Amino acid sequence: MPRKEYQQKLDELREDVLYMGEVVQERLRMGLAALESKDDELANEVIERDYEVNEMYLELERKCTDLIALQQPVAGDLRFIAASFKIITDLERIADLATNLGNYTKQATRDLYPDVDVQGIGSVTLEMIESALAAYADEDVEACYAINDRDDDLDERCERASEIVVRDLIETELGNGTDETEVENMLQDVSRLLLTIRDLERVGDHAVNIAARTLYMAENDDELLF
Numbered sequence: 001m002p003r004k005e006y007q008q009k010l011d012e013l014r015e016d017v018l019y020m021g022e023v024v025q026e027r028l029r030m031g032l033a034a035l036e037s038k039d040d041e042l043a044n045e046v047i048e049r050d051y052e053v054n055e056m057y058l059e060l061e062r063k064c065t066d067l068i069a070l071q072q073p074v075a076g077d078l079r080f081i082a083a084s085f086k087i088i089t090d091l092e093r094i095a096d097l098a099t100n101l102g103n104y105t106k107q108a109t110r111d112l113y114p115d116v117d118v119q120g121i122g123s124v125t126l127e128m129i130e131s132a133l134a135a136y137a138d139e140d141v142e143a144c145y146a147i148n149d150r151d152d153d154l155d156e157r158c159e160r161a162s163e164i165v166v167r168d169l170i171e172t173e174l175g176n177g178t179d180e181t182e183v184e185n186m187l188q189d190v191s192r193l194l195l196t197i198r199d200l201e202r203v204g205d206h207a208v209n210i211a212a213r214t215l216y217m218a219e220n221d222d223e224l225l226f
Contacts, residue, residue, distance in 0.1 A: 006071055010080065013063055014137065017084050017091075020056045021133040024091045024098070025126060027053065028203065031101030032122040035196065038105060046102035053095040060088045076217075083217035087136060090206040090213075094129065097199045097206075104192045116161045116193065121200050124154050128207035135211055139218040144211040148224050151208045158201040165193055 027046055034042040064085040067073065073081060128147055135143035169190055212224035 009063075009067060010077065013060070013067065013081070013084055016056075016060055016063070017087055018133055018137055020053070020060065020088060020091050021129065023056065024053060024095045025129055027095050027098040028101075028122070028126060028129070031098040031105075032119060032126075034105040035101050035108075036119055038108065040106055043102035043105035047099050050095060050099045053092055057088055057092040061085065064088075079217045079220065083136075083213040086213045087210050090209045094203050094206050097203055100199050101196065104196050108189060108192055116164055116197075117157075118161070118193075118196055118200070121154070121157055121161065121197065124150075124157065125200050125203040125207065128154070128204055129210070132207045132210035132214070136214045136217075139214065141215060141218055141221075144215040144218075144224060147211040148208050151204050154204040155201060158197050161197050162194055165190055165197075 027049070030042055030046045033039065034046060064081050067081050068078070071077075128150055131143055131150075132147050134140065135147065169186070208224070212222075215221050215224050
């Protein structure tokens with residue numbers, strides 16, 4: 001294959017990965033919106049359209065495999081293709097976590113703990129994904145480090161949110177003579193809220209993975225990979 005055509009395929013791969021990233025971000029926005037408004041219809045849409053992201057993933061996996069098998073790339077090109085493959089894996093997993101938000105929306109029975117800012121945490125994760133994909137598009141090394149640093153702040157927010165839920169449950173909810181059925185329902189809702197916080201924290205981890213692979217792709221630097 002002539003170099004010009006080969007480079008075009010590499011450029012197309014980058015564009016396809018970025019498009020998949022846009023779709024996944026939209027799914028996460030939809031999941032967060034469904035959770036906030038208790039919108040079962042929107043939640044169902046997030047759940048039912050997960051197959052679209054899965055199909056994108058399989059198609060891009062095939063493109064990466066073909067480029068490696070047929071073109072035998074070396075050095076920077078090989079790192080780019082390998083990084084792209086790893087990044088689409090992280091994007092597919094973020095889409096799965098967005099689907100979880102849809103499921104949590106359908107299962108929740110009531111509002112709990114308004115002082116736990118799930119939407120604020122979700123906004124941070126969306127910003128991290130957007131920044132990570134921009135770093136991938138531009139091969140921006142400094143942005144990769146900034147995303148990694150921001151994950152520490154996200155982890156702290158998630159930890160504080162989880163502590164609020166557990167402490168309030170222990171100190172107030174379970175000690176006020178609530179009947180057994182009500183306690184069971186409450187525990188289920190609390191469990192879903194904690195799972196939501198955990199899943200959003202994982203979204204941040206996947207954003208860091210994207211940044212780490214971008215750094216390795218651009219600089220052959222594995223500092224953020226481990």
